[in-house]
Amino acid sequence: MDMPNPIVGGGYSHDLLLHDSDEDLVEGTVAFVEQGLASGGQVLVHSSEERVTMLRQALGTHPRLDYGLDGDLYLSPTSTLFAYERKLAESPDAAELWVTGTVPFGADHTQHPSWSRYESLVNEVLGPFAFHALCTYDTRTLPASTLEAARLTHPCISTGGERVDSPDYLDPADFLSDPRAATPRQPEWEPAATLTLHTVEDLQHARHLVSGIGASSSAVAREAIDGFVLALSEVLLNGLQHGRPPVELTAWVEAAKLTCLVTDAGSGFSDRLSGYRYPDKDGPKGLWVARQACEELIIGNTTTRGCSVLIATA
């Protein structure tokens, strides 16, 4: 099928399909999958069990066509994002990956912004790869705010047959600063602990402090606390080495969540998206590891000190 604004093979695309019927969903998905298979690439269709069953009936089978369930593939925005990055960075040849489906927004609308930020970050993280996505959003069930965020995070809007540039699209850095991204902010209540670090020898005290209060005052799983403490240690080290000491640590504890704010006394940090791209073999990896070891890692600048990094377990 010839399309007015075709997806360019070998490049990157991240399209939004808004649909208000199953027929539109199936039609758009079929068009996308046909293109992917024609390009010689690997195609993945993912969704809930019910949707996958429906789409499988329309698409049938093909050696390069896989079906996946969100419950297996889309466990959290961070793990999903970096799983795709790893898969693409480590793929031996330039085989294209075509993915279509809906991220699992779920019934709890307060969780939607974290997946909307994922949609935006896909552009940053997967942009360098031969990757094509068609994200299908059901306008019958998703709230208006989530649909609006989708227009801001997808460079193109597609019907499966036709594609146009999204007039509302924002670069990831701009989207993350936009109120509609609902990027987490530091809690407004009293912190559980604070600590000032002057040298790398203080890192251990910060780790022991946060791991201790996490274990004693929250129900966060051991594994998540350990990952969080690794992220914290790397972020603090960054502040000591690339910012300027003293580095201030503030920690908040909730039943199901640990949050830490790290600020240094340097001149601030300009790249909010640092640590997302797949690192060079011998390049720095601390921030890239930190981003994967916790669920949220938000870089900003403070008004009174230098760089600020907010990290959270959920």
Add this chain to the structure above:
Amino acid sequence: MSHGAYAGRVQPVDWPQSAWDGHLLLAYVSEQDRRSGVAAWVRRGLELGAKILYVERPDVPLDRSLTAVLSERKVDSVPAMGVGQLQVVDSVREAVDPAWQASVVDEALVAGYPTVRLSGEASTVWTVTSPLEHLQVERAADTLCRTRPVSMMCQYAAREASSTLQEACAVHSAGLRESLLHTVPTPDGVAVAGEVDSSNEGILRSALAGACADLLEGLGAFVVDLSRLRFMDVSGARALLTATADHRRRGGVVRLLAPQPAVDRLLRLLDLDRVDGFILEGA
């Protein structure tokens, strides 16, 4: 460092007391670390009822002396000093003489002490020996510790050249201790316990490289037991890579044994399980 509301909950690193025995290298980053190490080592000796000989030059600065360290760290050493159980030896030349060491050990055992402990700063010994002689002294000490009821703790500043630390690591059969990290030689490699971050990754690198260089060229696997390593950061993982690079380049294999889940996850994130020559083995 200022502490917050939870400062009282900071967990100290908790080592088994026996980890202070044998021919041990105390690597210290700060003078505070050295003092903590010396105090804990003496305390362990007093608990064992050991004869304790501490070597220090007569002109040691007062605040660095054993007496100052023990009083600052609240180790009650007055009774032990009174009865001669704890003794400061100020003749360094004598203290490094194997014949002198053998005779004081014999004397103490005859006097009824179950075991003898000696400690001092390596830099003190360098005032009377060449580096090569010092290594021979350390080798003789290691033999003494392995064949007699003797423990010896040699204090090295972590800022010493990595080659110095590396060579020293290879001759301390009870391993290396630092405030966060403990490495112990094993028959086919080294066991690592505690925590590694960028404050002590250089020490881990020296310990690993020292143990690794001891292996016969290209023969067998170098086994790094990670089962008691509680924390490792990216710089620590890099230390694993660089310290074993020569061994792997000449065809040697490095087996990373039983890392705890968080360390395992880090090593896999950094693809160490796929680096040539590394084998990552689960718990």
